[in-house]
Amino acid sequence: NAGVMQNPRHLVRRRGQEARLRCSPMKGHSHVYWYRQLPEEGLKFMVYLQKENIIDESGMPKERFSAEFPKEGPSILRIQQVVRGDSAAYFCASSPAWGGQDGYTFGSGTRLTVV
Amino acid sequence: AQTVTQSQPEMSVQEAETVTLSCTYDTSESDYYLFWYKQPPSRQMILVIRQEAYKQQNATENRFSVNFQKAAKSFSLKISDSQLGDAAMYFCAYRNAGNMLTFGGGTRLMVKP
Numbered sequence: 001n002a003g004v005m006q007n008p009r010h011l012v013r014r015r016g017q018e019a020r021l022r023c024s025p026m027k028g029h030s031h032v033y034w035y036r037q038l039p040e041e042g043l044k045f046m047v048y049l050q051k052e053n054i055i056d057e058s059g060m061p062k063e064r065f066s067a068e069f070p071k072e073g074p075s076i077l078r079i080q081q082v083v084r085g086d087s088a089a090y091f092c093a094s095s096p097a098w099g100g101q102d103g104y105t106f107g108s109g110t111r112l113t114v115v
Numbered sequence: 116a117q118t119v120t121q122s123q124p125e126m127s128v129q130e131a132e133t134v135t136l137s138c139t140y141d142t143s144e145s146d147y148y149l150f151w152y153k154q155p156p157s158r159q160m161i162l163v164i165r166q167e168a169y170k171q172q173n174a175t176e177n178r179f180s181v182n183f184q185k186a187a188k189s190f191s192l193k194i195s196d197s198q199l200g201d202a203a204m205y206f207c208a209y210r211n212a213g214n215m216l217t218f219g220g221g222t223r224l225m226v227k228p
Contacts, residue, residue, distance in 0.1 A: 031214065042206055042218040043160075056215065089158060095214065104216060106152075106160035 002027065005074075006092050006107035013082045013114050021077040021110045025094030031055075032075040033104060034067055037089045049075060050097075082114045117142045119209050121219035128197045129227050135182075136192045136222045138207030147211050149183065149190045154204040154221075163205070166190065194224075202226045 005024040013019050025032050031050055035043040045059040049069040060067065064082075069075040079086055089111045093104035118141045128134035140149070151163040166174045166183050174181050178198075182191045194201055207219040 033216065035218075042220045045215065045217065048214065056213075091160065093160075093216075109158045111158075 004029075004092055004094050004105050004107035006090075006110050008110060009108065011110055011112050013112065015083060015114055016081050019079040019082050019086070019112055019114075021079075021090050021092075021112070022074045023077070023092030023094075023107060024074040025092075026105045028096065029094035029105070030097050031095045032069050033093045033095070034075075034077050035091045035093065037091060037109070039088075043091060046077070079112075082112070084114050087112055087114045117144075117209050117211060117215075117217045119207055119217050119219035121205075121207055121222050123222045124220075125223045125225065127225045127227060128194070130197055130199060132197055133193060133195045134197055134224065136194075136205050136207075136224065138190045138192070138219055140188050140190065140207075140209045140219075142188065142209065142211070144211055147209060149181075150208040150210065150216075151179070151181070151190075151192045152206045152208060152218075153201075154206060156203075160206075164192065197226050199226050199228060 004026050007022050033048050034046040037043045047060045047067045048056040052071050064080045066078045089109045091109045092107045095104045120139045147168045149166045153161045153163050164174050164176045164179050166181055173183050178195045180193045204221045204223050206221045208216050210216045
């Protein structure tokens with residue numbers, strides 16, 4: 001039973017390019033969460049999704065960032081026109097519909113570096 | 116909105132000794148979960164221990180235990196018989212009834228041989 005799969009593990013983009021981060025939730029999990037971690041800081045909530053539905057995007061910057069979780073396939077976090085300040089580790093987590101008593105299951109993260 | 120505060124940016128412990136990491140939180144809810152996660156240099160977030168707010172008994176997982184003080188909104192982690200492999204960032208987290216998980220800023224634990 002594979003855990004939460006994130007790819008790529010590392011992503012380098014030039015300023016102005018687009019970054020696409022993928023997350024496949026754990027089998028049986030229907031809820032996906034994206035978090036951003038800046039160096040030496042905690043994880044900051046970005047967005048919470050169910051299949052084909054955004055539940056809460058209160059942590060997502062209003063511009064350049066978008067997320068989706070289609071009926072088929074992984075969840076995608078998309079960052080358009082990346083800037084140096086977007087450099088961070090982006091973590092995806094998943095949970096069963098009812099949340100589960102074990103918190104979330106996290107992926108290994110994607111480290112985005114903007115050069 | 117809930118907030119989670121870890122007041123110790125860094126802690127150090129001698130191998131085989133005991134260390135306690137502090138965490139406080141702010142909430143107006145009565146039903147919630149609390150967690151401690153470990154993040155080693157590999158970046159993987161590893162669940163260490165969890166506590167349901169409605170349970171008065173403190174959770175224990177082998178060498179890890181918590182001191183949950185609901186009225187004080189305090190949730191500290193005690194690591195007994197510290198091992199070199201315990202060295203990592205530790206994050207306290209709060210989950211509300213709506214599935215939202217909020218993290219503290221983390222405590223870096225160093226273990227001295």
